[in-house]
Amino acid sequence: MVRDVRGQLGQALFRRVAGPDGAVVRARIHGTPGPRWFGPDRPIRAVHGDASMFIGGISALLLQSLHPLAMAAVAAHSGYRGDPWGRLQRTSTFLAVTTYGTAEDAQRAVDHVRGIHERIRGTTAEGLAYHAADPRLLGWVHAAETDSFLRAHQRFGARPLDAAGYDAYVADTARVAEALGVVDPPRDRGELSERLAAHRPGLRATAEARAAARFLLLQPPLPLVARPFYGGLAANAVALLPPWARGMLWLPRLPLVEDIAVRPAGHALTRTIRWAMTPPPLSRTE
Structure with missing residues (x-):
């Protein structure tokens, strides 16, 4: 009975995140032989494969939205309201391919995204021009995403990394960021913090x-x-945001509620997701 519930919940979560062809895509990503951008011991594999990404992903979207040009591009071109699950599935597939796939498949995925970015241009309601391929805009999206995933893993990861491990995670993500067109992406947590601070004057x-x-x-x-x-x-995801970002989005902070109820719920939910999406060990009779 428990095994059936575990399997059904795991499959439902996986279909939401990976889409109807997720099993086939996963088999290709992990089963295709060839060199990878990241070896099995790299921190990016530990972070991107953890259930904390369910929280980090939501937090990243909230943080990224504070760049007016990035948000205008998303609102006009991403279709996040009409097809939110499709957007999630495309993003999760890109992360999986670049993190775990062959170098050839990773480069192909990056080239596809760069082609899309090159076509996305427009103006905000205030008349400011944006181009999704702008390295500065890409730099903000990358920094906000990396910081959010890192924060989530620090708080909810099954096996949090040490300081050197998280610095190495930032360095790993820089490999993908450069391929996407980011100029001089941060390579440790200090540089990541400096980059986020440099963007703050332009955020709202x-x-x-x-x-x-x-x-x-x-x-x-x-x-x-x-x-x-x-x-x-x-x-x-809201509790993970930097205080200044929460303030901009008018999201109140309730320290007592967050400490007593919100954070424990986050740990329980990520443990449940991890349990559901990890295949149970075979019994001796199987």
């Missing part, structure tokens, strides 16, 4: 950013039965 919560936050936090495209579980993940 536009109407589009606040609309995206409402969609992510209050209007997720999920059945009612799943919303309390998602709400626990989303609450922890």
Whole structure:
């Protein structure tokens, strides 16, 4: 009975994240022989393969939305409202291919994304021009994503890394960032912190950013039965944000509630996701 529940929950989560062809894609990513960008001992594999990514991903989207040009591009071109699960599945596949796939497949995935970025141009409601391939814009998206994934793994990872391990994680992500067109991406946590600080003067919560936050936090495209579980993940994603980012998005901080209820719920949810998505060991009779 427990094994059946575990299998059903794991499959449901995997389908949401990886899509209907996820099993085939996973087999190709992990089963295709050839050199990889990252060996099995690299920190990027530990971070991107952990259930903490469910929280880190939501937090990254909230943080990234604070760049007016990045948010305008997302609002106009990503289709996150009309096809949120498709966008999630494409993003998760890109992360999986570049983290675990062959070097050839990783480069092909990067080239595909760069082609999309090259075509995305427009102007904000205030008349500011944006281009998704702008290295400065790519640099912000990369820094916000890396910081969010790192924060989530530090707090909820099954086996948190030491200081050198997290510095190495930032260096690993720089390999992918450079391939995508980021100029001189940060290579340790100190440089990452400096890069985020350098972007802060240009950040603010536009109407589009606040609309995206409402969609992510209050209007997720999920059945009612799943919303309390998602709400626990989303609450922890908000708690991970830097205080200045929460302030921009008008997301209140309730330290007592977060310490007593929110963070323990985050640990319980990530443990449950990890349990459900890890195949159980075979019994001696199997």
